[in-house]
Amino acid sequence: MQLKRQQKGFTLVEIAVVLVIIGLLLGGVLKGQELISSARVRNLADQQAGIQAAYFGFQDRYRAVPGDMNSTAAADAIGVAVNQGGNENGRLEAPVAGTDAVWDELNAVWEHLAKAGFIKGNYDGGGGQPPAAGNTETSPVNVFSSPLILARHAGFEGDGAARLVLHLGQNVPVDIARELDVKLDDGRPTTGVLRTATESGGPTVFESEDGCVDDLTAADPQWDVAAGVTNCNPTYLF
Secondary structure (H helix, E strand, C coil): CCCCCCCCCCCHHHHHHHHHHHHHHHHHHHHHHHHHHHHHHHHHHHHHHHHHHHHHHHHHHHCCCCCCCCHHHHHHHHCCCCCCCCCCCCCCECCCCCCCCCHHHHHHHHHHHHHCCCCCCCCCCCCCCCCCCCCCCCCCECCCCCECEEEEECCECCCCCCEEEEECCCCECHHHHHHHHHHHCCCCCCCCCEEEECCCCCCHHHCCCCCCECCCCCCCCCECHHHCCCCECEEEEC
């Protein structure tokens, strides 16, 4: 007589245990991603606060605009050799697209602030537009390795005459930009002090990728998190 082969399978308890383990693993991954995003937002917020304090601290101590101060005056005031300086017109003017004429001041600002001890780093004031991937000898970079730019111009969305603005760098995902806006401002990309950079009309490092905002012509534009754009450029207005 042929014996029936007993079929083996998983019990309901075993299946339940596996599902619980999978759920825990997925939960851990999602929580880890959330913690990483929050850490990046805090890093950007800390950079903004530190640079703003450094800029005004320099002005208070030396009665001059960092970067705009000429190199000889900056060296005399700070007490160390300074490579780069500006024209002393009281402003950090943004360069015109395709030119290097005024990048001297925008690179010099980091050299002046660092050598005066207001920010960390060893910046050389080198000339020319910093590369999109960043150059730690010329300027600070954000957590996504893109250069930070401090300049007076109107390269941001919303109402706008030229203002002193800090571009917190490209390659910032739209969800990070929105969370930063909620943390520092009103959560909207075209109002308040934290806005999206314009999508065109200036040097590349000033720009934001098309699609960071759902509809710039709408009455109340929003950060378009669903679009998943990864090259936004949140900009803080001083």
